[in-house]
Amino acid sequence: MTTTYDLLVYGQNVLTENGLGPAQVAVKDGRIAAIEALVDGDPTLGTDAATVRRLGDDEVLIPGLVDTHVHINEPGRTPWEGFDTATKAAAAGGFTTLIDMPLNSVPSTVDMDALELKTGIAQEKSFVDVGFWGGAVPDNADQLAPLHQAGVFGFKSFMVNSGVEEFQHLNTEQLKQAMADIPELDGMIILHAEDPDTIDAAPEPDGRSYAAYLASRPQEAELAAIDTVLDGARSTGVKTHLLHLAAGDAVAKLAAAKAEGLPLTVETCPHYLVLKAEDIPDGATAYKCAPPIREGAVQEQLWDGLKDGTIDAIVSDHSPSTLDLKDLEGGDFGAAWGGIASLQLGLSLIWTEAKKRGFSIADVVRWMGTNPAEIVGLQRKGKLAVGYDADLVVFAPEETFVVDAEKLHHKNPVTPYQDQELSGVVHTTYVRGAEVDFQTPKGAILTKGNN
Structure with missing residues (x-):
């Protein structure tokens, strides 16, 4: 009996669990139905498929990437970013799954009303699949169980001022209580880990000096x-995930904690792996984020942590704002919003x-797809494997382009990568077997345990 597939993609460079090589991938009803070798360079599966895509000699088929750290900001701060623009940027950059942070939208995702509001908006506007983190903040302990049951992927907390009034950080005692409560739900806590007392004792970051801003948020x-x-x-x-590691001096400590058997995973971000403090001009507030971009020697420690597996994942921490909040003209690192928009560029960077x-x-x-999916429990994402969602990306690794913020799908055209030449261009993105056309949103809402 011949099976008629919806999509067949084949070529000489397909990244499956067996490595990179010739293969054919057949899709049926949004899932990968079969993966087989080519015969004399030709496909044998589903040659009558509704759509057949042969990879060019310069193209590689990879699984859709998974970004578990994105601030989409809608509702409430939609001028900063929204589901329409963020998910278009994701698809253009090779990401087929996003997990949205509980801030900086208004309201924050700290109760069921906020989650239901955000879910309804995302269902109408998303071009890729989207799930949600909940927040663990002071005075919302009674909301953790309902949010968990509704399918949030875990709970985010800050250990220092978050930068927005409506999402307060936990003090030491509140953090201890959250870390004790969340395991009862079989949940995960994800943490922005900076110590407020150390920051309070550091110099103020006011002014145009990047060195002064860096000193205001030291590795300590x-x-x-x-x-x-x-x-x-x-x-x-408690299952613990450490967000946006920027301190290279922490890598050895974290490696020891993992060796001890602690239930710990760690992420870092493109800006910490590509940009260096030594190269950031004074007044260049497009580079401001927290924790800050550190020196080249620290960057090398982070790459070493990726190489030995201490750092599990690379995510964007896409945290955009309007141009005025970045204070691009004034260049005051104390006044500017701290966040870097890089969702569309992450793979190429x-x-x-x-x-x-x-x-x-x-x-x-592995760093940007497989591991993030496994960390949050996405059971059908991050791999080209039979039974997985047909999230596919046709990628040209040797093709180059020059970054132009005006051409990105991000709502606000500001990036510290302006005019950089990068390698790697996404040619086509498929979400559950459907090509993203940037006209009709077809993304699904993902929930923990049903994905």
Whole structure:
């Protein structure tokens, strides 16, 4: 009996669980139905498929990437970013799944009303699949169980001022309580780990000096907070994910914690792996984020952490704002919003840097697709494997382009990568077997345990 497939993609460079090589991938009803070798360079599966895509000699088929750290900001701060623009940017950059942070939307995703509001908006506007984090903030302990039951992927908390009034950080005692409560739900806590006392004792960041801003959020703030996090994970057993690691000095500490058997995963971001403090001009507030971009020697420690597996994932921490909030003209690092918009560029940024260091496209996909999916429990994402969602990306790794913020799908045209030449261009993105056309949103809402 011949099976008629919806889509067949084949070529000489397909990244499956067996590595990179010739293969054919057949899709039926949004899932990968079969993966087989080519015969004399030709496909044998579904040649009568509704759509057949032969890869060019310069193209590689990879699984859709998964970004578990994105601030989409809708509702409430939609001028900063929204589901329409963010998910178009994701698809254009090779990402087929996003998990949205509980801030900086208004209301924050800290109760069921906010989650239902955000879910309804996302269902109408998303071009890729979207799930949600909940927030653990002071005074919302009674909302954690309902949010968990509704399918949030875990709970985010800040250990320092979040930068927005409506999402307050947890003090030490509140954090201990959250870390004790969340395991009862079989949930995960994800943490912005900077120590407020260390930051309070540091110099003020006011002014145009990037060195002054860097000194205002030293590595010691991350290191002190990480000690608190590890103590909490050790005493409660809570699944713990450390967000946006920028402190290279923490890598050895985190490696030891993993060796100890703590339930810990760690992410970092493209800006920490590509940009260096030494190269940031004074007044260039497009580079401002928290924790800050650190020196080249620190960057090398982060790459070492990726190489040895201490750092599990690379995510964008896409945190955009309007142009005025970045204070591009004034250049005051104390006044400017701290966040970098890089969702559409992440794959190309990391591939450009990784290949210089001898890493493969398989390494990049593991850091940006497979591992993020596994960390949050996405059971059918991040791999080209039978039974997985047919999230496919046709990628040209040697094709280059020059970054032009005006041509990105991000709502606000500001990026620290302006005019950089990058390698790697996404030619086509499929979400559950359907090509993203940037006209009709077809993304689905994902929930924990039903994805």
